Structures are given as C-alpha cells and as structure tokens.
Amino acid sequence: MTSGQIEIQLIAVVVAVACALPGTFLVLRRLALVSDAISHSILLGIVLGFFVTGDVTSPLLLVGAAAVGLLTVVLVSTLERTGLVREDAAIGLVFPALFSIGVILISRYADGVHLDIDAVLLGELAFAPFDRLVFWGWDFGPVSLVVMSIVLGLNVAAIAVFWKELKLSTFDPALAVALGFTPALVQYGLMSLVSLTAVGAFDAVGSILVVALMIAPPATAYLLTDSLPRLLALAAAIGAASGIAGYWLAYFLDASIAGSMASMTGVFFVLGWLLAPERGLVAAARRRARQRLEFAQTMLAIHLANHEGKPEAEVESRVEHLHGHLRWEADFAERIVRGAERRGLVVERVGSLELTDAGRTLAADAVSR
Amino acid sequence: MSGDLLAIGLFSDYTLRTVALGSAALGITSGALGTFAVLRRQSLLGDAISHAALPGVALAFLLTGSKAPLALVVGAALAGFVGTLVVMGVTRTTRIKYDSALGIVLSVFFGFGLVLLTFIQRRPDATQAGLDRFLFGQAAALLRRDLVTQAVLGAVALAAMLLVWKELKLLSFDPDFGQSLGFPMRALDVLLTSLLVTAIVIGLQTVGVVLMAAMVIAPAAAARQWTDRLGLVALVAGLFGAAAGVIGAVVSAEAERLPTGPTIVLCASAIVLVSLLFAPRRGLLWREARGRRDRRRLRLAAVLEDLWTLERQHVDGAHAHSAAVLAVMSGGAERSLAELEQQGLVRRVGDEWALTDRGRAEAAGRESR
Amino acid sequence: MNAIEVTDMTVAYGEKPVLWDVDLEVRKGVLMAIVGPNGAGKTTLIRAVLGLVKPAAGQALVHGRPYAAQRSLVAYVPQRGSVDWDFPTSVLDVVLMGRYGRIGWVRRPGKVDREAAREALAQVGMADLAGRQISQLSGGQQQRVFLARALVQHAEVYFMDEPFQGVDATTEKAIVELLRALREQGKTVVAVHHDLQTVPEYFDEVTLLNVRRIASGAVDEVFTEENLRRTYGGRAALFGRNGA
Numbered sequence: 001m002t003s004g005q006i007e008i009q010l011i012a013v014v015v016a017v018a019c020a021l022p023g024t025f026l027v028l029r030r031l032a033l034v035s036d037a038i039s040h041s042i043l044l045g046i047v048l049g050f051f052v053t054g055d056v057t058s059p060l061l062l063v064g065a066a067a068v069g070l071l072t073v074v075l076v077s078t079l080e081r082t083g084l085v086r087e088d089a090a091i092g093l094v095f096p097a098l099f100s101i102g103v104i105l106i107s108r109y110a111d112g113v114h115l116d117i118d119a120v121l122l123g124e125l126a127f128a129p130f131d132r133l134v135f136w137g138w139d140f141g142p143v144s145l146v147v148m149s150i151v152l153g154l155n156v157a158a159i160a161v162f163w164k165e166l167k168l169s170t171f172d173p174a175l176a177v178a179l180g181f182t183p184a185l186v187q188y189g190l191m192s193l194v195s196l197t198a199v200g201a202f203d204a205v206g207s208i209l210v211v212a213l214m215i216a217p218p219a220t221a222y223l224l225t226d227s228l229p230r231l232l233a234l235a236a237a238i239g240a241a242s243g244i245a246g247y248w249l250a251y252f253l254d255a256s257i258a259g260s261m262a263s264m265t266g267v268f269f270v271l272g273w274l275l276a277p278e279r280g281l282v283a284a285a286r287r288r289a290r291q292r293l294e295f296a297q298t299m300l301a302i303h304l305a306n307h308e309g310k311p312e313a314e315v316e317s318r319v320e321h322l323h324g325h326l327r328w329e330a331d332f333a334e335r336i337v338r339g340a341e342r343r344g345l346v347v348e349r350v351g352s353l354e355l356t357d358a359g360r361t362l363a364a365d366a367v368s369r
Numbered sequence: 370m371s372g373d374l375l376a377i378g379l380f381s382d383y384t385l386r387t388v389a390l391g392s393a394a395l396g397i398t399s400g401a402l403g404t405f406a407v408l409r410r411q412s413l414l415g416d417a418i419s420h421a422a423l424p425g426v427a428l429a430f431l432l433t434g435s436k437a438p439l440a441l442v443v444g445a446a447l448a449g450f451v452g453t454l455v456v457m458g459v460t461r462t463t464r465i466k467y468d469s470a471l472g473i474v475l476s477v478f479f480g481f482g483l484v485l486l487t488f489i490q491r492r493p494d495a496t497q498a499g500l501d502r503f504l505f506g507q508a509a510a511l512l513r514r515d516l517v518t519q520a521v522l523g524a525v526a527l528a529a530m531l532l533v534w535k536e537l538k539l540l541s542f543d544p545d546f547g548q549s550l551g552f553p554m555r556a557l558d559v560l561l562t563s564l565l566v567t568a569i570v571i572g573l574q575t576v577g578v579v580l581m582a583a584m585v586i587a588p589a590a591a592a593r594q595w596t597d598r599l600g601l602v603a604l605v606a607g608l609f610g611a612a613a614g615v616i617g618a619v620v621s622a623e624a625e626r627l628p629t630g631p632t633i634v635l636c637a638s639a640i641v642l643v644s645l646l647f648a649p650r651r652g653l654l655w656r657e658a659r660g661r662r663d664r665r666r667l668r669l670a671a672v673l674e675d676l677w678t679l680e681r682q683h684v685d686g687a688h689a690h691s692a693a694v695l696a697v698m699s700g701g702a703e704r705s706l707a708e709l710e711q712q713g714l715v716r717r718v719g720d721e722w723a724l725t726d727r728g729r730a731e732a733a734g735r736e737s738r
Numbered sequence: 739m740n741a742i743e744v745t746d747m748t749v750a751y752g753e754k755p756v757l758w759d760v761d762l763e764v765r766k767g768v769l770m771a772i773v774g775p776n777g778a779g780k781t782t783l784i785r786a787v788l789g790l791v792k793p794a795a796g797q798a799l800v801h802g803r804p805y806a807a808q809r810s811l812v813a814y815v816p817q818r819g820s821v822d823w824d825f826p827t828s829v830l831d832v833v834l835m836g837r838y839g840r841i842g843w844v845r846r847p848g849k850v851d852r853e854a855a856r857e858a859l860a861q862v863g864m865a866d867l868a869g870r871q872i873s874q875l876s877g878g879q880q881q882r883v884f885l886a887r888a889l890v891q892h893a894e895v896y897f898m899d900e901p902f903q904g905v906d907a908t909t910e911k912a913i914v915e916l917l918r919a920l921r922e923q924g925k926t927v928v929a930v931h932h933d934l935q936t937v938p939e940y941f942d943e944v945t946l947l948n949v950r951r952i953a954s955g956a957v958d959e960v961f962t963e964e965n966l967r968r969t970y971g972g973r974a975a976l977f978g979r980n981g982a
Binding site for chain 1: 407410411412413415416420459462463464465466468469470471472473475476477478479480481482483484485486487488491505579580582583585586587589590593594626627628630631632634635638641645651653
C-alpha cells in the first residue's frame with residue numbers, strides 16, 4: 001500500500017466515525033431525513049461563503065455552511081408550524097430549493113473554480129491526499145484528514161459532555177422537560193453537530209454519502225444492540241469497516257470511492273437485517289416457528305380451560321373439534337396435541353382431551369399475564 | 370426573456386417545443402400523483418424512489434448496451450420499485466422506522482448507482498456519454514423519442530389514476546374502512562406506488578434523480594392551499610407541475626449554464642411560496658388579516674359593552690364617561706373609541722364619551738345574543 | 739341464527755396475545771356494548787371479525803356465513819381519530835364512501851348514491867352541512883359523518899368503535915336515537931364503549947372483555963360489580979357501576 005492509499009483509508013475511517021456518532025441520535029429520534037436535508041442545503045452555504053471570502057479553503061466556509069445547515073432545520077420547523085404542510089413535505093420543500101440555488105450559483109458564477117457539481121455528489125476522496133496542510137515547512141497531513149479529525153474530536157467531546165441530556169431527551173423527552181432540560185436546546189445542539197459534520201465530510205465524500213454514513217451504520221447497529229454506548233461504538237465500527245471495504249471495492253472496480261463506501265454500508269445493513277442474532281430475519285423466522293408451536297399449545301390449554309366443567313366440555317375437548325373450531329389443519333392439530341402431551345399439559349382419554357394441573361396453570365398464567 | 374419572445378420561441382423552435390412538451394408531461398404526471406404521496410405523508414418516498422432509480426439506469430445501460438429511452442426508463446422504474454419494496458420490508462420486519470429506511474434506501478442505492486456510473490465511464494469503450502445527465506437533468510438534450518416515451522407513460526399513469534380514482538381516495542383517506550368494504554388495500558397501495566414510480570422516472574431525464582422529489586412534493590403542497598377538493602388539488606397540482614416544468618425547462622434550455630433540474634425546482638418552489646402566502650383562507654397573509662379583523666372586532670365590542678354596562682349603572686341614562694375609565698376596563702380604549710365614533714356608535718360629550726342610540730341598540734342586541 | 743357468532747377467536751400482534759380464545763354470540767336486533775380496560779382487545783375483536791387483522795385461530799360468522807361472503811350486510815364505524823380530518827374532501831364525499839362497496843370497482847357514485855347519502859346525513863341531523871369541508875367539523879359532527887357513512891351501507895349489522903368518544907351532548911343524544919331507530923328496524927349493533935355509567939341506559943346486552951371474554955349477556959344479568967371487578971382487576975372500585 002502506498003502512503004496515499006493509507007491516507008485515503010484513514011480519511012474514510014475518520015469521516016465514517018464522525019458521521020456515525022451524531023447519526024445514531026438522528027436514527028433514534030426519527031430525524032434520519034434531516035441529514036438528507038442538511039447535507040444538501042449546506043452546498044448553498046459553501047457557495048455563499050466562497051463568494052464572500054473568495055477562497056475555497058477558508059475556514060469561514062465551514063462556519064457559513066454549518067449556519068445554512070441550521071437554517072434548514074429552522075425553516076423546516078417554521079414551515080411545519082404554519083400547519084399548512086406536514087413535516088415530511090416541509091423537509092421535501094426546503095432542501096431542494098436551497099440546493100437548487102446552490103447548484104445554479106455554482107454553475108453560473110463559480111465554474112472552473114475548485115467547486116463543481118460532480119464533486120458535490122461524488123466527493124473527491126481520491127484526490128484528498130494531494131491537498132496538504134503545510135505550516136512553516138511542516139506537513140500536517142491532508143487537509144480533509146485534519147479537518148475531519150477536529151470534527152470527530154468535537155463530536156466525541158460534545159456527546160461526552162452532554163451525554164445525560166442527549167440520552168434523556170432521546171429516550172424520554174417528557175421526562176427531560178419535567179427535569180428542567182430544554183429539549184429544543186439539545187435538538188439544536190445536535191443539529192449543529194450534524195451540520196458541522198456534514199460540511200466537513202461533504203468535501204471528502206459528497207452530500208449523498210454523508211446521508212449513507214449517518215444513517216445506515218447506526219440503523220445496522222440498532223438491529224444488534226439496545227444499549228446506547230454499544231450502539232455508538234458499533235455504529236462507528238460498522239462505518240469504519242464500510243470505509244475500508246468501500247475503498248478496496250472502488251480500487252478493484254476503478255469506480256467512485258464515495259459510492260463504493262455507500263454501497264458497503266448497504267451491504268453491512270443487509271447482513272445485519274438477515275443475520276442479527278435476535279432481530280435478524282433468519283433468527284425471527286426460527287423463533288416464530290418455535291413460538292407458533294408453543295403458542296398453539298397454550299391456546300389449546302386455554303381453550304380446554306375455558307370449557308372445563310361446562311356442559312359443552314364433552315364436544316369442545318374432542319381432538320376432531322380442534323379442526324372445526326380453532327381452524328387448525330388436522331395434522332397441525334395432531335402435532336400440537338402430541339407436543340402438549342409430551343410437555344404434560346394434557347392427557348387424551350378416548351378421543352377427548354383433559355387438562356393436567358400443569359396445563360391448567362399454564363392457561364391461567366397466559367390469560368392473567 | 371419576455372413573454373412574447375418566449376411564446377414565439379415555444380412554437381417556432383423545434384427543440385424548445387420538444388423540451389416544453391416533455392416538461393409539461395412530467396409536470397402534470399408528477400403533480401397529480403404527488404398529491405396522493407403528500408396527503409398520505411409519504412412525500413419523501415419520492416426522494417427515495419428517484420435516488421433508487423439511478424442504479425437501474427446504469428444497469429439497464431450495462432445490460433442492453435443501449436441508451437434507448439424505454440430501456441433506461443424501465444431500468445429506472447424497476448430499481449425505484451425495488452427501493453420502495455425494501456423500504457416496506459425494512460419497516461415491516463425490523464424496528465427501524467420509516468425515515469431511517471428511506472434514508473438508507475436513497476443513499477445506498479444512489480451510492481451504488483454512482484459506482485456503476487463511474488465504472489461505466491472508465492471502461493475503454495466509453496460510449497456512455499449522457500448517462501450523467503440523469504443526475505441533474507438536461508432538458509436541452511431531450512429528443513423526440515424521449516418525448517414520446519414520457520408522454521405515453523404519463524398518459525398511461527394518469528389514465529390508471531383516473532380509472533381507480535374512487536379507490537385511491539378511499540386508500541388515502543381511510544384504508545381500514547376500504548378494506549372492510551372488500552377493496553384490496555395493499556394491492557391498491559402497490560398500484561399507487563407503481564404509478565408514483567412511473568411519474569418519477571419520466572421526469573428523471575429532465576429534472577434529474579437528485580431533485581425529482583421536489584416535483585412530487587412542491588406542486589401538490591402548493592395546490593392543497595388553494596382548494597379543499599381532492600380532484601381539484603390533483604388538477605391544480607398537475608397544472609402547477611406543468612407550469613414549473615415548462616418555464617424551468619425552457620429558461621434553462623435558452624440560458625447558458627443554467628442546469629435544468631434546479632431551475633425547474635426553483636420555479637416550483639416559487640409557486641409554493643406564493644401559495645403559502647396568498648392562497649385564500651389558508652394562506653398566511655390571509656390568515657393574518659383575518660386574525661387582525663377578529664381582534665379589532667373583539668376590541669371594539671368590548672369597549673361598546675363597557676359603555677353599556679356603565680350607562681346602566683347610572684340613573685341618568687345617557688351618561689358620558691372618560692376614556693380613562695374605559696381604558697381601565699379594557700385596554701386601548703382611545704383608538705377603539707375613535708373607530709366607534711366613525712361608525713356612529715359613540716359620541717363625544719366634552720372630554721367624555723357616551724353611546725349613541727344606535728350604539729345602545731347594538732350593545733343591547735349583542736348582550737341578548 | 740345469530741347475527742354474529744365468534745368462536746375461539748385468538749389474535750396475537752407479534753408475540754403478544756391480545757385476544758385469547760374469545761367466543762361471542764349476538765342475537766339479531768340487539769344493541770350490544772363491548773366493555774373493558776385499555777388494551778383489553780375490544781378494537782381488535784371488531785377488527786378481527788371484519789378481517790382487518792388475521793386471527794391466529796378461530797372464526798367469525800355474520801348471519802351464519804364468514805364475513806367475506808357477507809360484506810353487504812355489515813357496516814363499520816372506525817374510531818374518529820383514525821383518519822386525517824384535514825383531508826381535502828367534503829362531508830357528502832365521505833358519506834358516499836359508504837356506497838363504494840355496492841358501486842364496485844371503477845364506476846363512480848351516481849344520483850341514487852348521492853340521494854342515499856343526503857338522506858343519511860338528514861338522519862344524523864347534518865343535512866345542511868353536506869358541502870362542508872371536513873376539517874371545519876366539530877368532533878361530534880365528525881362522528882355523525884362516520885355514522886351517516888355507515889347508514890348508507892344499508893347493512894343489517896353495525897360495528898362501531900367508540901362512537902361516543904369525545905362527542906358533545908347533542909351528538910350523544912343523536913347517536914342514542916339512531917341506535918334505537920336501528921334496533922326498531924331489527925338491525926344489530928355492536929359498539930365498543932368506554933363510559934360504564936351509560937351502558938344500562940344505551941344498550942341491551944354487554945360483553946365484558948379483558949383479553950378473554952369475562953362475561954356476555956343481558957345488561958341486567960351480566961353488568962354486575964363482581965364481573966366488573968373481574969374485568970378491570972384491582973381498579974374495579976374506580977369503575978363501579980355508579981362511578982365514571
């Protein structure tokens with residue numbers, strides 16, 4: 001591996017981790033698409049910042065773009081509060097408009113400069129190592145690596161400092177208010193992090209990938225764990241893995257690095273969706289098959305308990321009756337009855353079923369919950 | 370460009386006419402079908418579908434080696450449809466919410482699309498030129514065969530919508546009731562989504578995948594402000610969509626370096642802004658004016674009633690009272706008294722105020738009501 | 739033959755059972771209330787009968803045959819809060835939806851349907867509001883629109899999910915009169931009901947439900963302290979016969 005390759009992967013990992021941290025809270029708070037809105041509209045901030053400073057490398061660009069990101073959130077909630085459009089439509093009205101203005105400004109007035117439309121969507125990760133931060137003859141490494149490391153540090157620090165507030169307002173907003181926290185403040189703080197991260201990552205990987213890195217790894221992690229610290233750690237790890245795997249996919253296909261990274265977050269998501277130990281499709285299907293049998297046995301017990309000692313018990317507790325009344329196929333009913341017998345829930349006496357004490361207890365427990 | 374020139378341009382220039390007709394077709398279709406998406410709070414599904422369509426376009430080109438509009442549109446439609454199936458599948462089988470599912474589909478599919486596009490571009494037999502116009506759209510490149518494809522698909526989608534109009538209304542308003550009547554609501558949902566996919570793919574070439582969502586949301590959100598009838602909302606949305614499409618596309622085709630998608634989206638956004646502000650009854654300015662009128666009426670009525678109350682507390686009937694007394698009872702009395710005087714309901718008695726006969730009748734009538 | 743016959747109905751959402759082995763018979767021409775605490779499965783029972791949720795076991799017959807074969811005999815009044823009342827449509831339009839099943843696919847409502855809808859609106863005292871946009875209705879008026887929509891179904895059996903929920907006194911009176919009129923015509927009504935106090939006044943029979951069927955029958959016989967305690971558990975004191 002050349003040092004350039006190593007640096008690219010390093011940037012990819014730092015960007016992915018920096019995105020996964022605030023992204024986790026977006027996913028938990030059902031605000032995933034805010035990342036879509038912010039990552040698009042910051043383009044306008046970058047362009048406007050460029051017009052003001054005349055310099056694409058100015059740190060003021062970052063600030064201006066992050067401000068426009070926040071403005072997007074404010075506009076969306078203002079629009080929603082008018083009651084004229086719903087939240088989903090409000091998001092879908094605001095960011096395309098801001099993004100369009102940004103694209104038009106670039107293509108009309110900033111053509112040929114360092115800003116171009118392909119970079120907006122694709123990012124320029126492959127060229128990132130050539131743009132280096134050099135001070136007093138010292139090479140501090142690629143600019144985007146330095147920038148994203150600072151952003152990552154900020155994210156870690158902010159989450160650590162406001163851990164309690166973030167956690168509480170995410171999982172129990174009502175309690176957060178009762179305890180005197182201001183959810184709106186936490187909300188805008190989080191949005192500031194999202195904006196800043198999106199701006200920093202934008203340059204390296206483009207707007208759409210920002211969405212992929214912010215949403216897909218946390219969503220995948222959400223299939224694997226419930227604890228917030230583990231969720232953050234897993235999301236970061238999955239993001240980092242997607243970054244490295246994406247780089248090599250792009251290398252072998254000679255294709256867009258950003259696109260490959262986004263594709264890899266998708267691959268990891270599908271793996272999690274299928275194979276997550278408890279919540280994956282495979283595990284769920286297995287569990288359902290088992291539960292279907294247990295559930296049916298419980299149902300049998302309840303059915304028998306309901307009619308026990310009543311005049312109709314004679315009819316209701318016949319094995320053939322299960323087919324007619326519980327709508328069970330004959331062989332399914334047979335399996336359930338045999339299973340229940342093995343578990344000692346029922347005994348069969350001349351075609352008629354009788355509950356054992358264990359069966360009676362099971363039925364009583366099931367309905368009292 | 371002035372209106373006359375625009376009109377002449379429209380009818381004389383072959384390219385412009387193609388562009389205008391194509392944009393009208395896409396605007397009408399996406400506007401009308403977007404109505405249902407917006408009302409069902411699925412606005413951003415359009416965003417996911419349009420982004421998801423990109424890999425479909427690229428795969429269609431890779432597999433067929435052709436840029437025939439029908440092949441690309443079919444590829445886009447299939448990919449968009451698969452994207453919505455994934456969204457439905459994820460939300461139904463996991464605890465991941467709708468917003469995250471949309472975010473994952475739109476960013477991962479799009480990222481994969483970029484991988485394919487860059488892969489195609491770097492192949493030695495690079496005959497791909499033109500695929501990247503699917504990103505931001507390029508109206509000027511529309512050909513007659515594109516127009517025919519768009520018009521036919523749009524007409525089919527609209528005809529299908531009209532055919533099952535009543536059922537779609539039921540689906541959007543009260544799906545449970547529809548199901549209880551025996552209409553297969555899930556099948557109708559799939560049908561409506563397919564129509565939405567169709568509406569989106571016919572706009573991809575003109576508006577581009579990145580911004581097509583706006584053409585689904587903006588016309589419908591604007592039209593909703595003007596009317597309370599579903600049919601009219603869809604009709605007006607279609608007209609708004611067509612207007613934004615035609616104006617945006619023609620301006621973009623005529624001007625230099627004005628990308629089509631963003632230009633069309635800005636036209637649509639302008640229509641939304643005007644609608645939100647000026648639409649009768651729902652519009653913000655209208656509402657503000659009504660609020661002011663109501664507050665003024667209440668303010669005047671309060672002063673009138675105060676005078677009436679004071680008058681009855683005194684034995685000598687038409688007694689006059691100073692504005693200061695009235696100001697204590699209800700604020701802002703001075704201005705209200707001047708306005709009431711103009712209406713002939715109160716009169717000045719030296720420095721003080723008394724009810725006129727008409728004012729007394731008005732106050733008495735108000736009280737008895 | 740009973741109007742409704744539910745046998746061994748069991749419904750589970752995911753892994754959580756909501757209804758366990760419930761039997762229910764409703765005779766024709768009876769007004770029946772379904773009563774029970776939150777999460778008792780009242781709404782689920784109605785939805786299961788109407789085929790809106792798939793039961794894990796059991797079946798429901800309407801006039802002796804499965805619901806799917808008897809749709810034209812059944813009308814459904816969902817909870818008022820289940821729809822978006824800002825939807826761009828008019829009162830008459832919503833009521834016309836009750837005719838859609840009869841009209842069938844693709845065809846549009848005709849003159850006969852509109853007449854039926856206006857007649858139903860008159861029956862619930864809303865004849866003047868046919869053209870009104872639905873977002874301008876009060877809660878009680880919304881409920882009456884839903885009732886009118888069920889009336890135009892010209893059904894034999896009516897399922898109502900909390901028809902009295904959050905309505906004004908006028909509407910409450912109108913609904914009670916409507917229920918009585920339906921009974922006089924020999925129709926059957928099954929309504930999920932929350933206000934225990936009014937059960938004896940409004941309904942002939944009652945089913946007490948809490949995941950299982952606790953009791954079912956004539957109000958005089960079944961609506962007892964003892965049964966209520968069994969239905970509502972420890973909170974029975976709060977829900978005594980004279981409590982709120």
